[in-house]
Amino acid sequence: MAHSSMDEEELETKEIDVGRLQSSRVYAEEVPYVPKVEMPIKQNLFKEITAASKEMFFPDDPLREFKGQPGSKKFVLGLQSIFPIIEWGRNYNLIKLKGDLIAGLTIASLSIPQGIGYAKLANLSPQYGLYSSFTPPLVYAFLGSSRDIAIGPVAVVSLLMGTMLRSVIDPIANPAEYTRLAFTATFFAGITQAALGFFRLGFLIDFLSHATIIGYMGGAAITIGLQQLKGFLGIVNFTPNGDIVSVMTSVFVAAPHGWSWQNILIGASFLIFLLITKYIGKKYKKLFWVSAIAPFTSLVLATFFVYITHAQKNGVQTVSNIQKGINPLSANQLYFTGTNLVSGIRIGVVAGMIALTESIAIGRTFASVNDYQLDGNKEMMSLGVMNLVGSVTSCYVTTGSFSRSAVNYMAGCKTAASNIVMAIIVLLVLELITPVFAYTPNAVISAIIISAVLSLIDIKAAVQIWKTDKFDFLACLGAFIGTVFDSVEIGLLIAVTISFAKILLPFTRPPTAILGNIPTTTVYRDIQQYPEATKVPGVLIVRIDSAIYFSNSNYVRERILRWLTDEETQLNAKNLPRIQFLIIEMSPVIDIDTSGIHSMEELNRSLQKRNVKLVIANPGPKVMEKLHASKFTDLIGDENIFLTVRDAVAKCAPQMLEEV
Structure with missing residues (x-):
């Protein structure tokens, strides 16, 4: 009986528990749990400001490699961060040397004719293009963090420098003062680039959107190509302005008696040759070297042709005499007082920013392809130091070239040593064969520049921008039209204005x-x-x-x-x-x-x-x-x-x- 009573009590307890459980389930169904928004944990104001500043300026935590390392290791890591050549130089071998040697020789054959041509774009004597293809690549090889970038003068920066410098000093009336201002602008371009890297302000260059860069580059390519009509057609009296209306007016005013059929024949022949080789290089990737050596081949053939025929005496315009020898020092030529100092700072800041934008974009592209990290701030410091050294060794603003970097990559470069090889070849040219360039026709230089800048016109990208974002296309078109119909400065101003408008519009x-x-x-x-x-x-x-x-x-x-x-x-x-x-x-x-x-x-x-x-x-x-x-x-x-x-x-x- 006692046992039966205990069973009844247990059964009753279980029934009560089941009833409670059912009751709680019903209640849960009738009154579902609604989670509330929690208040964030209150943080110290100083810590909040510190965290925000760290995320703004140090998102990559640049000191992470030094944490937990002994003092000697920190010293080595510090040297490596300043001179990346120490890191990759320890593992250098013959296989890498072979790749860098071939790549360096290939990009040297491209950089020599382009250096001469781009110096003329900047309204400088041709030797300054070769000087700028010698010292800056050497400096970058020791300081740069990209193993694919090929350093030297580039078309857009050269045109920008030439246009802005000419607005201050006439390069024909005062060539010495003009050259001094170019060195001063290069000095302050280096200061700007190094400062942006040191203070970790690299995010500023991201304010130029991809669409505006496409439009600006395309417009600059058209402007550069149009200016080459002077050498291509052999026109003597040509407008100093770069807008399409002024250029075409000069072309048609000179026609037909002001045109030289000899220059046209040389320019057209080699332009066709260059375009054919470029097509071959694109269609057959293994034959990239054909288009890479075509400019230098054209330079040699055209120079030899003029030399043996004395065509310079029969109306063929040639490159002026190039001074023999390596870069002379130019530190004493920099402006540090007067109105030219202000002009040098203004031109240097603009040119330095554009050069940075192009080089960082190129570096990131190839770093992504080859799966390695590129530190943008370190890269800016290395480019800045490179241009600072260049300014005191008779160079003007240099940066990474997309066309030469692409050739460098396809030629199998392994490290930045390919820039050293290129610099050595340019050194040999400066020391041994510069007098020969006196027979180089301007028409072949114009043909080389025209064929080079055609790749800056990216119609496919513009069409894709139109399909993707109409506002981006408007920015692209605005930058293009401003550059073509006015000047590179106005095109750049429009590009920056539209970029800022695109940023501000979502906030307003x-x-x-x-x-x-x-x-x-x-x-x-x-x-x-x-x-x-x-x-x-x-x-x-x-x-x-x-x-x-x-x-x-x-x-x-x-x-x-x-x-x-x-x-x-x-x-x-x-x-x-x-x-x-x-x-x-x-x-x-x-x-x-x-x-x-x-x-x-x-x-x-x-x-x-x-x-x-x-x-x-x-x-x-x-x-x-x-x-x-x-x-x-x-x-x-x-x-x-x-x-x-x-x-x-x-x-x-x-x-x-x-x-x-």
Whole structure:
């Protein structure tokens, strides 16, 4: 009996436990758990500023390699960070030497004729193009972190330098002063580049968008090509301006008696030859060397032809006598006082920034292809030091060349030693054969430059930009038109202006969207992107896709109120229930300032007048902290802040039914 009584008690206890469990389950179903938005942990203000500064200037944690290392190891790592040649030089071998030797010889055959031609673009004597193909590559080989970049003069920077320098000093009337200003601009270009790297401000060069660079480069290529018509056609009196109207006017005014058929014949013949070799190099990748050595081959053949025929006495214009010997020192020629100093700083900063943009873009491209990391700030410092040394050794602004870097890569370069090989070849040319260039026709130099800059016109990329983003295409077109129809400075100014406009536009007119429920789910998405999404009766759900700052806070408030008015108008016309709740999805809102909070307070007051309750879903930690600090959470009530839109709708819908 006792045993039976105990069994009944246990059974009764189990029944009670089961009843409690069932009761708790029913309660859980009736009152589901709704997670709330948590307040972020309050951090020390100094730590917040330090963390933000570190993320801005030191996102790559440059000292990570030094942590936990002994003193001797830190010293070696420090030397390697300054001179990357120490790191890759330890493992250098004959296989790498073979690759660098072939690559160096190949890019030297390309850099010599291009160096002479690009110096003429900068309105400098041809030897300065060769000087700039000797010292800077040597310096970069010791300091640079990219193993693929080929250093030397480039078309766009040369044209930019020539145009800006000529606006200050006439290169024909005062060639010595003009050259001094070029060295001064190069010095300050180096200062600018090194400073950006040292202070880790490399993010500034990212303000030029890809689209504007495509347009600017294309416009510069057209401008460069048009200016080569002087040498190509043998025109003596030619406009110093670079815009298409001035150039074509000079061409047609000189026609036909001012044209030289001898120069045209030489230029056209070698241009066709260069284009054919370029086509062969593109079509058959293994024959890339054909197009790589074609410019030097053209230079040699044209020079030999003029030499044996004495064509320079019969109307063929030739390159002026190139001074023999290596770079003379030029430190004493720099301007450090007067108005020319100001001009040198201005030109140097602009040229240095453009040179950086081109070189960093090239370096990142090849680093991605070869799967290694390129430290942008170190790269800027190495380019800066390179140009500083160049400015005191008779060089003008140099940077990485895309065409020569591509050839360097395809030729099988293994390290930056290919630049050393190239520099040695240029040294031999300067010491031994520069007098021969007196017989080099200008027409062949023009043909070499025209064939080189054609690759800067990327029509395929422009078409892709048009298909992808019309605003980007507008930026691309603006930079192109400004460069072609006015000058490279105006094209650059337009490019920078449009780039900044593209950055600022989302902050002044941020995208916003009305959300609806995807059927059979608890997901809420933009009704424009998902037409099947349905609006929740009596609830307007809006998403703001940007931070809310003083520049856009009024727009956001007015945009939301306009939508609310439109919705109410449509509902009244259909005799449907009015809007009772406005839910703002704030997950994309990464930050909000005091103006934004003030605008939200005004929005709440406007909603109260319309008898509409404001509800917020998923504010981020920074936003939540500021809303709490400003007492805005007290204003709308903590119970009206939810983790998800689904939770907000679930809470609002029953209240709406009760009111109805």
